[in-house]
Amino acid sequence: MNYFGWLFDAANWTDQGGVFQRLLQHIGYTALTMAIAMVLAVPLGAWIGHTGRGGFLVVGLANGLRALPTLGLLVLLVGAIGIGLIGPLIALVILAVPPILAGTYAGVRNVDSAVVDAARGMGMRGRDVLFRVELPNALPLVVGGIRSSTLQVISTATIAAYVALGGLGRFIVDGLAIRDFPEMIGGSILVAALAIAADLLLAALQKTLVSPGLQTVPSRGRRLRAVPDPRPASQAA
Amino acid sequence: MTWVLANLEMIWGLTVEHIVFALVPVVLGIVLAVPLGWLANRTGFGRTFTINLAGLLYTVPSLALFVILPPLLGTQILDPINVIVALTVYTVALLVRTVADALSAVPPVVVNAATAMGYRPVRRFVAVELPLSVPVVVAGVRVAAVSSISLVTVGSVIGFGGLGKMFTDGFQRDIPQEIIAGIVLVLLMALVVDGALVVLGRLLTPWSRTVTTARSPA
Numbered sequence: 001m002n003y004f005g006w007l008f009d010a011a012n013w014t015d016q017g018g019v020f021q022r023l024l025q026h027i028g029y030t031a032l033t034m035a036i037a038m039v040l041a042v043p044l045g046a047w048i049g050h051t052g053r054g055g056f057l058v059v060g061l062a063n064g065l066r067a068l069p070t071l072g073l074l075v076l077l078v079g080a081i082g083i084g085l086i087g088p089l090i091a092l093v094i095l096a097v098p099p100i101l102a103g104t105y106a107g108v109r110n111v112d113s114a115v116v117d118a119a120r121g122m123g124m125r126g127r128d129v130l131f132r133v134e135l136p137n138a139l140p141l142v143v144g145g146i147r148s149s150t151l152q153v154i155s156t157a158t159i160a161a162y163v164a165l166g167g168l169g170r171f172i173v174d175g176l177a178i179r180d181f182p183e184m185i186g187g188s189i190l191v192a193a194l195a196i197a198a199d200l201l202l203a204a205l206q207k208t209l210v211s212p213g214l215q216t217v218p219s220r221g222r223r224l225r226a227v228p229d230p231r232p233a234s235q236a237a
Numbered sequence: 238m239t240w241v242l243a244n245l246e247m248i249w250g251l252t253v254e255h256i257v258f259a260l261v262p263v264v265l266g267i268v269l270a271v272p273l274g275w276l277a278n279r280t281g282f283g284r285t286f287t288i289n290l291a292g293l294l295y296t297v298p299s300l301a302l303f304v305i306l307p308p309l310l311g312t313q314i315l316d317p318i319n320v321i322v323a324l325t326v327y328t329v330a331l332l333v334r335t336v337a338d339a340l341s342a343v344p345p346v347v348v349n350a351a352t353a354m355g356y357r358p359v360r361r362f363v364a365v366e367l368p369l370s371v372p373v374v375v376a377g378v379r380v381a382a383v384s385s386i387s388l389v390t391v392g393s394v395i396g397f398g399g400l401g402k403m404f405t406d407g408f409q410r411d412i413p414q415e416i417i418a419g420i421v422l423v424l425l426m427a428l429v430v431d432g433a434l435v436v437l438g439r440l441l442t443p444w445s446r447t448v449t450t451a452r453s454p455a
Binding site: 003004066067069070072073075079080151154155158159162163169173176185187188189191192195199 | 293299301302303304307314390393394405408413419420
């Protein structure tokens, strides 16, 4: 069987419900979800990191999310709310928030306390410290959280085709329904390409956004605490 | 609850199927990731290459990977082997990096001492470096196992078995209890396996317990 014939047939790209339309839908769902999730998670994560209140909740939430089956969440919400955009969108936002929250929290929390003290010593107040010192220093981890969240959303939006959402997942679900395997494979390749492209784009964004002064210390923040470490605890960052 | 009690036998069957689908890839993944991580840790180029490739593979969404594998492997498109291979790929992608990091975190003093005592590279790796890497590797395996348990359910979108069937079936026949029971079972399984891995990690590293208790809180 010619597995790749479907992908290279121009008609499958431009038709109603073709690749271009599905791709735009997929990007649209992802962008909408990410916008909502960032508005919710970045301020909350920054506040939790700044005040230090409720940090254990954030970490627990992000860890627990890994175990939550995305398909289960999707069918549960769509079953309760009905077919349409709202049900899947709520599920996508629920899955998108914890990685951003955890990234922002960890980023703000891990800013060197000497830097924060210096900012206070210079006369900065709480808000200035947060916006001009903690958040810029936290950016690598914030964007890291956004990156993994985006991948999660692109991946789950694909699965959401099962609950009648549009996007590239349609090719996999519809292809299966009529046993059109080249269509399924073509759709899958497109999904994989979209995920990789989005990840590379965000990696590039991470490089541009993050202050050059922060990029010279790549191994900081890597904590391998579990290994017995002969150095005094204060040095084992 | 009544739905669960009336269908215990089916739920048990799906649970067993789910555990096999989820954990076989984790075991295979560990077996493959240890030598690959060792190789990655030995050369700078190997490290960059392996870690970038692993990152790339980890990026591919699961549903897409389940479908892309058959033409690459020459398997049938709905063969359960595709799920096993796909989840093994994720486990390896995640663990190669963890193993490489864990090995590079073994204090050079210890490695040098082992060399001075006459350990040859292979034996030194098995008897010294690998055991000292266990805590970090176990942390990685916990993430891999929990993700794997959750990802098996995605396969039911294209007809694979396991607890994900309770989602597709519950959705099609409109039985919310079935969906909720499925979610709870997946979460429980993840919790139990995660706990078991923590215990296993402690058993494998009897020396780390004394170290952690002796250390003052950081």
